Amino acid sequence: MSPHTHHDAAATFALGGTLTIPRLGFGAMQLPGRWGGPAVPREAAVAVARRAVELGVRHLDTAAFYFSANDILRTALHPYPSDVTIATKVGPLRDASGEMYGEARPDQLRELVEENLRQLGVDALDLVYLRVGRLDAVGGVPIGDRFAVLAELRAAGLIRHLGVSNVSRAQLDEARAIAPVAAVQNQFGVLDQRDAVLVDLCADAGIAYMPFFALGGSRAALAEANLMTVAERHGATTYQVAIAWGLARSPSIVQIPGTSSLAHLEENMAAAQLVLDEADMTLLDTGAPDSTRQ
Numbered sequence: 001m002s003p004h005t006h007h008d009a010a011a012t013f014a015l016g017g018t019l020t021i022p023r024l025g026f027g028a029m030q031l032p033g034r035w036g037g038p039a040v041p042r043e044a045a046v047a048v049a050r051r052a053v054e055l056g057v058r059h060l061d062t063a064a065f066y067f068s069a070n071d072i073l074r075t076a077l078h079p080y081p082s083d084v085t086i087a088t089k090v091g092p093l094r095d096a097s098g099e100m101y102g103e104a105r106p107d108q109l110r111e112l113v114e115e116n117l118r119q120l121g122v123d124a125l126d127l128v129y130l131r132v133g134r135l136d137a138v139g140g141v142p143i144g145d146r147f148a149v150l151a152e153l154r155a156a157g158l159i160r161h162l163g164v165s166n167v168s169r170a171q172l173d174e175a176r177a178i179a180p181v182a183a184v185q186n187q188f189g190v191l192d193q194r195d196a197v198l199v200d201l202c203a204d205a206g207i208a209y210m211p212f213f214a215l216g217g218s219r220a221a222l223a224e225a226n227l228m229t230v231a232e233r234h235g236a237t238t239y240q241v242a243i244a245w246g247l248a249r250s251p252s253i254v255q256i257p258g259t260s261s262l263a264h265l266e267e268n269m270a271a272a273q274l275v276l277d278e279a280d281m282t283l284l285d286t287g288a289p290d291s292t293r294q
């Protein structure tokens with residue numbers, strides 16, 4: 001049988017080879033409210049984070065620059081169950097109004113890591129990504145000097161595993177030459193398959209690939225024709241198909257769908273039971289990856 005039909009048999013991923021997490025996690029960026037949109041009431045956000053863990057989420061993705069997301073997770077879940085892993089990111093600098101205004105220099109990274117330790121209330125962070133600016137050119141800018149600082153903080157015991165986010169193949173190679181990379185977080189989903197080569201490379205290397213915008217990000221609704229056809233075949237929603245597609249697409253994919261809605265969370269978690277077949281996967285495959293991303 002094709003590996004596409006087997007995601008139930010590989011429902012977990014061993015992050016960095018050691019930290020076993022279910023492949024359906026949760027992205028906390030939406031918890032304080034949509035970026036630039038209305039705030040979510042704090043009790044509602046806390047309830048969503050708690051319900052996520054009740055429903056089996058053991059990997060939550062956050063950042064200090066997601067407004068109050070760290071604080072919401074701490075309120076909801078601290079002291080964290082021993083099998084819950086929290087991933088955070090450092091890199092972007094944000095002013096008091098929330099505007100991102102640049103990238104941290106190497107000498108600013110320690111302070112950002114310490115900010116996450118404080119906000120999350122832990123002595124060591126499970127997974128920290130160096131999150132760099134969006135790829136706008138082939139290769140992106142070198143990240144070695146910044147990644148090396150995170151590698152030092154890992155050696156000092158402040159960080160358990162390292163990741164990179166928004167990176168090209170060249171940037172991933174550069175990081176891997178400095179220290180083990182446990183996870184890559186780039187944009188990838190059924191409606192944006194440009195990063196396919198890196199997804200496959202991560203699978204070969206045992207690196208988790210945690211796609212962001214697997215549900216289309218701020219797209220109004222997931223209503224693309226083939227997605228709707230597959231959803232109808234299974235009596236599922238397009239959001240569930242998008243989640244199941246990623247799990248079927250690569251054994252390295254760990255999904256981190258974001259929502260601040262309890263109903264959407266329940267719907268998304270049910271996607272772990274949705275198994276797509278070869279015909280579904282063929283219909284949803286958009287063909288050759290974009291070589292400019294590599």
Ligand SMILES: NC(=O)c1ccc[n+]([C@@H]2O[C@H](COP(=O)([O-])OP(=O)(O)OC[C@H]3O[C@@H](n4cnc5c(N)ncnc54)[C@H](OP(=O)(O)O)[C@@H]3O)[C@@H](O)[C@H]2O)c1
Binds near residue numbers: 212217218256
């Ligand atoms: N590394 C990076 O540069 C980067 C960038 C962006 C995001 N991220 C990470 O990736 C995670 C996911 O990103 P995201 O949340 O922006 O995008 P996403 O997972 O693609 O979700 C997009 C939107 O879909 C809606 N949604 C979720 N489930 C739904 C459902 N069942 N039915 C209808 N609508 C649904 C959510 O709004 P509702 O609240 O209305 O459900 C959410 O705003 C974030 O939480 C963050 O941790 C990382």
